[in-house]
Amino acid sequence: MRAVNLKWRRIPVAAKYRAMVVLYLALSWTLLDLIYLFVRVSLPGISPDRDLFNYGSLGVVFFRAVIVFIFSGSMGFALFYQAHRNTIELPLALNFLLKIGLLVVIAFLMNFFLYYLHAILFLHKDPVQSFRNFAYYGFHTTWLIKKLPGWLLTFSLLQVVVEVIKKYSPDIFLDVLLGRYRHPQVEKRIVMFIDLKDSTPIAEKLGHVEYFKFIRQFIEIVSTALMRYHGRIYQYVGDEIVVSWIYNVKNAKHCLDALIDTRKLIQQNGENFRREFDIVPDFRVGIHIGEVTVGEIGILKKDLAMSGDTMNTTARIRSACSELNQKFIVSKDVIDTLDLKDWQSESLGIIDLKGKKMGVELFALKI
Numbered sequence: 001m002r003a004v005n006l007k008w009r010r011i012p013v014a015a016k017y018r019a020m021v022v023l024y025l026a027l028s029w030t031l032l033d034l035i036y037l038f039v040r041v042s043l044p045g046i047s048p049d050r051d052l053f054n055y056g057s058l059g060v061v062f063f064r065a066v067i068v069f070i071f072s073g074s075m076g077f078a079l080f081y082q083a084h085r086n087t088i089e090l091p092l093a094l095n096f097l098l099k100i101g102l103l104v105v106i107a108f109l110m111n112f113f114l115y116y117l118h119a120i121l122f123l124h125k126d127p128v129q130s131f132r133n134f135a136y137y138g139f140h141t142t143w144l145i146k147k148l149p150g151w152l153l154t155f156s157l158l159q160v161v162v163e164v165i166k167k168y169s170p171d172i173f174l175d176v177l178l179g180r181y182r183h184p185q186v187e188k189r190i191v192m193f194i195d196l197k198d199s200t201p202i203a204e205k206l207g208h209v210e211y212f213k214f215i216r217q218f219i220e221i222v223s224t225a226l227m228r229y230h231g232r233i234y235q236y237v238g239d240e241i242v243v244s245w246i247y248n249v250k251n252a253k254h255c256l257d258a259l260i261d262t263r264k265l266i267q268q269n270g271e272n273f274r275r276e277f278d279i280v281p282d283f284r285v286g287i288h289i290g291e292v293t294v295g296e297i298g299i300l301k302k303d304l305a306m307s308g309d310t311m312n313t314t315a316r317i318r319s320a321c322s323e324l325n326q327k328f329i330v331s332k333d334v335i336d337t338l339d340l341k342d343w344q345s346e347s348l349g350i351i352d353l354k355g356k357k358m359g360v361e362l363f364a365l366k367i
Contacts, residue, residue, distance in 0.1 A: 017227065021165075022076035029072035030065050037064065060122055064114060071110035075155075078102050079162050096159055103155040104148070111147075112138075172232060172304065176296070181304060184295035188247040190255050190334070191292065191310055192231070193318035194222055194262070196239035197282040197327075206277060215239045217273070218281045221265045229258035234306055244306065247289060252337045259285060259328065260367055282327075285365075286318025289333040316353035317362060324348055328365035335363050 078099060112134055119130035138144050165173045175181060196202070196218060203211040215238070222241055226233060231243040231254070243258075245251035262283070266273075270280045290310030297305045317329050326348070335345055344366055350359035 018080045021080055022073055025076035025079075026069050026073040029075075030069045033068045033072075034061070034065060037061070057122065060118065063118065063121070067110060067114050067117070071106055071113075075103050075106050078106065079158060099159060100152065100155050103158075104151050107147075107151050107155075108138075108144075176304065181295050184293050186291055186293055188290065189292050189306075189310070190245040190247055190252055190287065190289050190337075191306075191314040192243050192255060192259075193286045193314050194241045194243070194283055195318060197284050199239045202279055202281075205279070210277065214273075214277050214279070214281070217269075218266075218283075221269055222262050222283070225258050225261035225265055228261060229254040231255070231258055234304075242306075242311075244292070249337060252289075252334065255287060256338060256365075256367070259287075259365075263367075284318060284321035284326075285328045286314050286316075286321065287328075287330040287334050288314040288317055289331065289337060312355060313353065313360065316355065317360075320351060320353065320362060324351070324362075324364070326364040328367065329362050330365060332361040332363065340365075 115134045115137075116127075116130050119125040119133070120127055125133075164176075196215060199215075202214065206214055218239065219236060219241060223233060226241070226243050230251070231245055234242040234244055236242075245255055266281060266283070273280045288310055290308070290313065292306045292308045292310050294304065294306050296302055313331070317331060321327060321329050329348070330345075345363040346366060348362045348364055351362045352359045
């Protein structure tokens, strides 16, 4: 069991997320297909392929569900396929059109296997004759013409949904879809600001293009740890990442675990950074707990914004890392929530933060 857990942890978190979404998509599509099937066979004149199948048999229905599940999973994989960062990615418009074409081909193949295997397994027809029958039905009748508009519309809408999911991140897509943040919501959250240490000297040494590649790899590693522990990435600002968790004790521990995991991942990838850039990244972190206001902003370009004193205070805490020569600084609220051992943190005293009328007691994490 331990070996299985270890192998599971080694799978990139983004890959696990995509696999989960593909599974949900395949299950949902299969369920919708079954509902549609039951509706169309119960109404006269609805099904254009009624004469090809005998849906009165439970075995045929189960067979259809299995085929639809397999090919729906293939469609989900095509939709959420992510090219490796070293692969040249196609422009969005061309990628959009190619995926629609690929999905249409998969849909056609799904219908072919439904008909062909049904004819052989359940109707006991000759394989060659079954193939010829489907070819005639698909290309010499109006069946494909009737199917194609629905496929094109469905696959176009699916790709739009996929891009929206990528825009907002998986954890908050449903909230945005249901309009939760159409009106500002006040929520208590654990907020973490992470940024690259010594970014200016690194940029001067590497140059613009190499520095961009450097921070892109740095952000990918940090984001992997944050997503693994269910952090909601709010935004990327240059080399800085802002992430939050809904406040509870479990998520406070997730926040600390994400920080520890980030450090481990950077250490594990240190040789790669050294070989490619001759620099191993280091980072600073500020963490605070408090109320934030979350809501949608913008007119032509919509975005999800978080504001409030908690956000400003966390940013100041992260800035204090340089002033106090510390890597990880948190507020007393975080220490009280985490219930850390004495040796895991060190009080830095009451610190005056820019823009704050009163000082805030800060602690350095020793992890």
